[in-house]
Amino acid sequence: MATFRNEVQVRFAHVDAAGIMFYPRYFGLINDLVEDWFASGLKKSFRQLHLKEKRAVPTAHIEVDFHAPSKLEDELIFELSVARLGTTSCTLNIRARCEGEDRLSGKLILVHMDMESGKSMPWCTPLRKAMQDWMAEPGEGA
Amino acid sequence: MATFRNEVQVRFAHVDAAGIMFYPRYFGLINDLVEDWFASGLKKSFRQLHLKEKRAVPTAHIEVDFHAPSKLEDELIFELSVARLGTTSCTLNIRARCEGEDRLSGKLILVHMDMESGKSMPWCTPLRKAMQDWMAEPGEGA
Amino acid sequence: MATFRNEVQVRFAHVDAAGIMFYPRYFGLINDLVEDWFASGLKKSFRQLHLKEKRAVPTAHIEVDFHAPSKLEDELIFELSVARLGTTSCTLNIRARCEGEDRLSGKLILVHMDMESGKSMPWCTPLRKAMQDWMAEPGEGA
Amino acid sequence: MATFRNEVQVRFAHVDAAGIMFYPRYFGLINDLVEDWFASGLKKSFRQLHLKEKRAVPTAHIEVDFHAPSKLEDELIFELSVARLGTTSCTLNIRARCEGEDRLSGKLILVHMDMESGKSMPWCTPLRKAMQDWMAEPGEGA
Numbered sequence: 362m363a364t365f366r367n368e369v370q371v372r373f374a375h376v377d378a379a380g381i382m383f384y385p386r387y388f389g390l391i392n393d394l395v396e397d398w399f400a401s402g403l404k405k406s407f408r409q410l411h412l413k414e415k416r417a418v419p420t421a422h423i424e425v426d427f428h429a430p431s432k433l434e435d436e437l438i439f440e441l442s443v444a445r446l447g448t449t450s451c452t453l454n455i456r457a458r459c460e461g462e463d464r465l466s467g468k469l470i471l472v473h474m475d476m477e478s479g480k481s482m483p484w485c486t487p488l489r490k491a492m493q494d495w496m497a498e499p500g501e502g503a
Numbered sequence: 504m505a506t507f508r509n510e511v512q513v514r515f516a517h518v519d520a521a522g523i524m525f526y527p528r529y530f531g532l533i534n535d536l537v538e539d540w541f542a543s544g545l546k547k548s549f550r551q552l553h554l555k556e557k558r559a560v561p562t563a564h565i566e567v568d569f570h571a572p573s574k575l576e577d578e579l580i581f582e583l584s585v586a587r588l589g590t591t592s593c594t595l596n597i598r599a600r601c602e603g604e605d606r607l608s609g610k611l612i613l614v615h616m617d618m619e620s621g622k623s624m625p626w627c628t629p630l631r632k633a634m635q636d637w638m639a640e641p642g643e644g645a
Numbered sequence: 646m647a648t649f650r651n652e653v654q655v656r657f658a659h660v661d662a663a664g665i666m667f668y669p670r671y672f673g674l675i676n677d678l679v680e681d682w683f684a685s686g687l688k689k690s691f692r693q694l695h696l697k698e699k700r701a702v703p704t705a706h707i708e709v710d711f712h713a714p715s716k717l718e719d720e721l722i723f724e725l726s727v728a729r730l731g732t733t734s735c736t737l738n739i740r741a742r743c744e745g746e747d748r749l750s751g752k753l754i755l756v757h758m759d760m761e762s763g764k765s766m767p768w769c770t771p772l773r774k775a776m777q778d779w780m781a782e783p784g785e786g787a
Numbered sequence: 788m789a790t791f792r793n794e795v796q797v798r799f800a801h802v803d804a805a806g807i808m809f810y811p812r813y814f815g816l817i818n819d820l821v822e823d824w825f826a827s828g829l830k831k832s833f834r835q836l837h838l839k840e841k842r843a844v845p846t847a848h849i850e851v852d853f854h855a856p857s858k859l860e861d862e863l864i865f866e867l868s869v870a871r872l873g874t875t876s877c878t879l880n881i882r883a884r885c886e887g888e889d890r891l892s893g894k895l896i897l898v899h900m901d902m903e904s905g906k907s908m909p910w911c912t913p914l915r916k917a918m919q920d921w922m923a924e925p926g927e928g929a
Contacts, residue, residue: 373661373822373833374669374815378553378717379618380662380838384562385530389800392527396799400860407799408859411520412806420526424566430621433662433834434826476521479572515680515691516673519799520806520859522696527800531658538657542718549657550717554664575692575804576684662837663902668846669814676811695804704810708850714905760805763856 363498364442365398371435381430387465388423391455394439395471403491415476421450425467435459443496449473449481451492505640507540507583513573523572529607530565533597536581537613545633557618563592567609577601585638591615591623593634647782648726649682655719665714671749672707675739678723679755687775699760705734709751719743727780733757733765735776789924790868791824797861807856813891814849817881820865821897829917841902847876851893861885869922875899875907877918 369390377383395418400406410416431437437457445452450472457464472481473488484492511532519525541560542548552558573579579599587594592614599606614623615630626634653674661667679702684690694700715721721741729736734756741748756765757772768776795816803809821844826832836842857863863883871878876898883890898907899914910918 372819373837374667374818376662377657378660378662378664379559381561383534383658384565385527385534385658388527388530392525392800393798406860411799412859417521419523419572420569422566422568423526424564426564427562430561433838434832514677515695515803516676516809516811518804520802520804522804525800534658535656548718553657554717575696576690663843665845667818668849669811669818672811672814676809701805703807703856704853706850706852707810708848710848711846714845 362442363496364440365394365402365495366438366440367394367397369393369437369439371431371433371437373433375431376433379430381432384427387425387427387457390437390439390457391423391425391469394441394455395453395469398441402495403488405488405491411476417474417476418471419474421470421472423467423469425455425465427465428463431457431459431464437464443492444468446484446489446492446496448483451484504584505638507536507544507637509536509539509581511535511579511581513575513577513579515575517573518575521572523574526569529567529569529599532579532581532599533565533567533611536583536597537595537611540583544637545630547630547633553618559616559618560613561616563612563614565609565611567597567607569607570605573599573601573606579606585634586610588626588631588634588638590625593626646726647780648724649678649686649779650722650724651678651681653677653721653723655715655717655721657717659715660717663714665716668711671709671711671741674721674723674741675707675709675753678725678739679737679753682725686779687772689772689775695760701758701760702755703758705754705756707751707753709739709749711749712747715741715743715748721748727776728752730768730773730776730780732767735768788868789922790866791820791828791921792864792866793820793823795819795863795865797857797859797863799859801857802859805856807858810853813851813853813883816863816865816883817849817851817895820867820881821879821895824867828921829914831914831917837902843900843902844897845900847896847898849893849895851881851891853891854889857883857885857890863890869918870894872910872915872918872922874909877910 375382375386396407437459440456442454444454450470452470454468456466473484475482517524517528538549579601582598584596586596594612596610598608615626617624659666659670680691721743724740726738728738736754738752740750757768759766801808801812822833863885866882868880870880876896878896880894882892899910901908
């Protein structure tokens with residue numbers, strides 16, 4: 362299955378008084394992962410989507426298990442794959458590892474929304490096709 | 504059931520290009536809620552716990568449903584209650600509302616950890632008793 | 646001279662691996678201070694200003710001296726006063742203390758900007774008058 | 788003069804309700820720049836410095852002029868050079884540009900501090916020599 366990856370080094374700004382990743386900051390990194398997937402994987406940047414086309418992809422649900430702490434300067438590999446593509450939403454599996462050790466795993470549900478009305482709407486054909494094509498790839502980075 | 508509450512106004516720093524709460528920032532606010540509950544509800548501040556007693560309460564699992572967007576200057580009421588008190592962990596229900604409208608609901612699992620060893624350990628008697636006493640209250644802020 | 650104040654407790658989310666305020670986070674707190682001054686001191690909330698009237702007050706210059714570190718759970722008092730009110734800008738003095746000890750002091754320059762054109766423009770009469778009235782107060786919180 | 792550079796794309800997480808970089812977030816990026824310079828330019832990572840050697844380099848002063856707003860997906864080039872190397876401190880010039888347009892410029896003063904005592908102390912010989920060698924380079928990335 363196609364998997365999208367990015368890499369993030371744990372920075373001083375990420376860690377807490379215990380010297381480990383402050384867990385709320387993982388969610389910023391998960392959003393970065395989704396943003397990179399839209400730009401590089403689906404060829405639809407967030408700037409284009411939000412600012413020009415006035416559409417958004419808010420997160421309706423997210424659940425994460427944290428398996429082990431991440432320390433300053435750890436090199437994390439984040440991965441994303443599509444678990445399910447629905448009419449107005451998609452479910453993504455996410456994972457982060459460091460040197461083969463799982464740090465987090467979970468899933469999130471994005472909803473395709475019209476920013477003016479604030480209502481969900483079916484994925485447009487180009488974005489649906491981009492997701493389907495991307496899912497059909499034999500495993501970019503998998 | 505005893506419920507712990509705090510209130511947070513949605514600030515300029517919280518919102519995204521769409522003018523609504525950027526969802527990763529909710530997790531910082533959820534951590535603030537837990538921090539306030541420890542300090543005010545359990546009388547064990549994070550400073551005391553982390554820096555003096557070298558214990559931590561990392562989040563092992565979190566899941567959140569987002570029901571409606573929060574806008575700049577919305578007054579959010581966050582609520583926390585204990586769903587289950589285990590030997591080395593506890594499960595908390597969380598919720599945020601604005602003027603009666605649900606914004607998010609979910610739960611998280613905290614684990615009691617020794618910072619030096621990085622291992623989980625049973626709740627100490629004072630902290631366990633503080634949680635039990637707090638849970639038995641008829642509903643502070645409920 | 647009129648001084649606007651707010652209070653902020655140093656939270657777990659603010660501190661770094663050394664257990665002290667991570668200095669970039671002070672700038673978020675300084676922005677909160679300016680936001681509160683607009684809402685409470687000048688009666689012009691950022692929501693009204695930015696989202697309804699499409700005006701912004703970007704920071705053109707800021708300089709800060711950090712005098713002493715702030716620790717987890719310190720109660721900081723932030724203060725703001727107007728050093729100079731110009732045609733399209735204003736210069737604010739800022740300060741933060743804890744129990745009488747200076748933590749930071751500095752100044753910043755805000756520019757009144759039209760969001761559509763991205764150009765600076767003279768303060769509107771109501772906002773200029775609000776600033777002048779506020780400056781003339783004998784010292785709210787001084 | 789030797790100049791250290793890194794590149795940062797403006798992300799969704801960086802921008803505010805006006806769709807431009809929220810200025811407090813620049814200070815996180817400036818800290819990342821200093822962190823990268825220590826790791827790559829001086830071969831002394833923040834993990835080594837802070838967590839192993841119990842030394843810190845807090846910012847005692849910073850001043851920044853913001854010249855033009857940065858928009859979502861702008862590719863920023865941050866630059867750092869040493870303006871002055873003192874006994875216990877150093878003054879750094881910083882700048883960020885996008886496609887030749889200045890976005891910010893300024894300077895900051897770092898102090899070499901012993902974390903246990905909280906006192907400043909002279910740069911150790913290896914770190915002083917690393918800074919001097921780095922400054923003498925004909926312009927890495929300049």
